[in-house]
Structures are given as C-alpha cells and as structure tokens.
Amino acid sequence: MQHSDPDDLFDRAEMPVAPFEFNADVARVFPDMVRRSVPGYADLVALCGLVARRVARPGTRCYDLGCSLGAVSLAMLARTPSGVGIVAVDNARAMVDGLARRLAEVPGGERVRVCCADVREVEVADASVVALNLTLQFLPPQARAGLLARIRDGMVPGGVLVLAEKVRFDDAAEAALVTALHEDFKRANGYSELAIAGKRAALERVLVPEPAAAHEQRLREVGFTRVTRLYQHLNFVAWAAWT
Numbered sequence: 001m002q003h004s005d006p007d008d009l010f011d012r013a014e015m016p017v018a019p020f021e022f023n024a025d026v027a028r029v030f031p032d033m034v035r036r037s038v039p040g041y042a043d044l045v046a047l048c049g050l051v052a053r054r055v056a057r058p059g060t061r062c063y064d065l066g067c068s069l070g071a072v073s074l075a076m077l078a079r080t081p082s083g084v085g086i087v088a089v090d091n092a093r094a095m096v097d098g099l100a101r102r103l104a105e106v107p108g109g110e111r112v113r114v115c116c117a118d119v120r121e122v123e124v125a126d127a128s129v130v131a132l133n134l135t136l137q138f139l140p141p142q143a144r145a146g147l148l149a150r151i152r153d154g155m156v157p158g159g160v161l162v163l164a165e166k167v168r169f170d171d172a173a174e175a176a177l178v179t180a181l182h183e184d185f186k187r188a189n190g191y192s193e194l195a196i197a198g199k200r201a202a203l204e205r206v207l208v209p210e211p212a213a214a215h216e217q218r219l220r221e222v223g224f225t226r227v228t229r230l231y232q233h234l235n236f237v238a239w240a241a242w243t
C-alpha cells in the first residue's frame with residue numbers, strides 16, 4: 001500500500017462540514033481513507049491491472065481517469081509490457097503531485113504520463129483499457145454520457161472500459177440494508193459515528209450515485225456492445241464495458 005497518514009479528517013471537521021473536496025488534506029490521508037471506506041477497494045484496483053494484462057497490447061494506451069495517487073496506474077504498470085503507454089489524469093493538483101513523486105521511485109515509472117486536467121478535456125486515443133475507478137460519480141450526472149461517449153470513440157476494437165461506482169438502490173428496504181452494512185464496514189475499520197455522519201454530509205451532492213441499471217443502460221446507449229458486471233461488494237459495483 002502507498003504511504004498514508006491515518007484518516008481522521010471527519011473527526012476534526014468543523015460543523016457544519018464543508019462539501020467534500022480532493023484537496024491536499026485528503027491527498028495526505030487518501031490511501032488510508034479509501035481502504036477503510038470502500039469495501040473491496042483493493043480488489044477493484046487489482047481488477048484493473050488484471051484486465052490490462054489480458055487486454056492491453058503494445059502500441060495502445062491504458063488510461064486511469066480520476067487517478068488520485070495512481071493505485072490503478074501502478075497496477076496497470078505492473079501488469080503490462082513496456083510497449084503499452086499509461087495515461088493518468090486527475091484535476092486535483094495534490095493528487096497528481098503525489099503520483100509523480102511515487103512514480104519517480106518505481107522502475108518503469110516513466111511509462112506513466114501524468115496529467116493534471118479535467119477528464120472531460122483530455123484526448124482519449126488508441127485506448128485498449130480505460131479505468132474510471134470511483135470517478136464518474138463525481139461528475140455532474142448530465143456530463144456523464146458525454147464523457148463515456150468520448151472514451152468509447154477513443155478506444156481500439158477489443159478495448160475494455162472498467163467502470164467502478166458507488167451505486168444507489170431505489171428500493172427503500174434494499175437501500176437501508178446496504179447503507180447500514182456499508183456504515184458497519186466503516187465502523188469495523190475504526191471510523192467514529194461523528195466521522196461517518198460528517199463524511200455522509202460532506203459527500204451529499206458531491207458524489208451523486210445512480211442505480212446500477214442506469215449505468216448499464218447508459219453504457220449501452222453510448223455504444224458499448226457488451227456490459228459485464230465483474231464485481232460487487234455492497235454498494236460498490238464494477239463493470240467491463242466492451243467496444
């Protein structure tokens with residue numbers, strides 16, 4: 001795991017909490033935060049590397065969109081041959097700076113091009129694998145189809161998009177159970193009631209989850225030919241969408 005300070009941000013947050021932002025404080029604790037907050041996070045990252053190993057070919061690129069500190073880029077780097085380029089994109093300066101520092105210490109790190117940019121503004125071309133690991137959920141819902149369509153257009157035949165998202169359940173009983181289990185997961189990982197409630201409030205209207213079926217329908221509407229659910233742990237779901 002990458003170096004991380006322990007995440008105590010929401011034990012120290014002032015009330016009312018400010019909307020969640022990927023700032024320098026979050027970047028400093030991010031590996032600890034995401035591991036303790038997202039059930040199956042390590043599996044999701046590993047899955048992106050495994051898909052890259054199966055799908056990426058020399059002369060093509062892998063994209064890690066919304067890369068944070070680059071866990072997915074590092075998994076792709078470890079699993080692909082040297083002729084595969086890797087492009088890591090994030091619009092949070094503290095995240096891309098952290099990734100650049102990490103890459104300077106990793107053999108072959110120069111194979112990863114790091115861009116501080118909005119994912120809606122980067123060119124996607126010759127892509128065999130694109131990962132959106134917990135990123136699409138932070139875009140305004142009306143911007144999501146446009147981004148997915150541009151990704152689709154930039155992919156080579158046989159390419160795969162790995163999309164992982166926190167999903168919403170519209171059935172009240174399902175939503176209540178899965179949310180309670182997710183909060184139990186956080187408690188078991190040492191988060192206090194205050195921290196859980198504070199983060200919930202901070203993510204309101206910042207992370208906008210959609211039902212799994214809405215993701216699947218939109219992936220098909222923008223032109224992916226197959227949509228395969230690869231993974232689910234509670235309210236976190238990952239799909240492979242095929243060109």
Ligand SMILES: C[S@@+](CC[C@H](N)C(=O)[O-])C[C@H]1O[C@@H](n2cnc3c(N)ncnc32)[C@H](O)[C@@H]1O
Pocket residue numbers: 022034045065066067068069070071072089090091092095117118119120132133134135138139
């Ligand atoms: C939950 S984190 C992603 C975790 C990361 N993919 C991983 O596997 O460790 C979401 C990331 O998306 C980035 N992000 C959100 N909206 C973005 C946008 N419009 N353009 C670029 N990056 C964005 C955030 O800065 C943040 O680093």
Ligand SMILES: O=C(O)C(=O)C[C@]1(C(=O)O)C=C[C@H](O)C=C1
Pocket residue numbers: 033034037038134166199203207
């Ligand atoms: O903590 C939560 O409930 C989350 O939704 C986790 C989540 C995400 O899914 O992207 C939210 C913010 C980030 O810090 C990391 C993970």
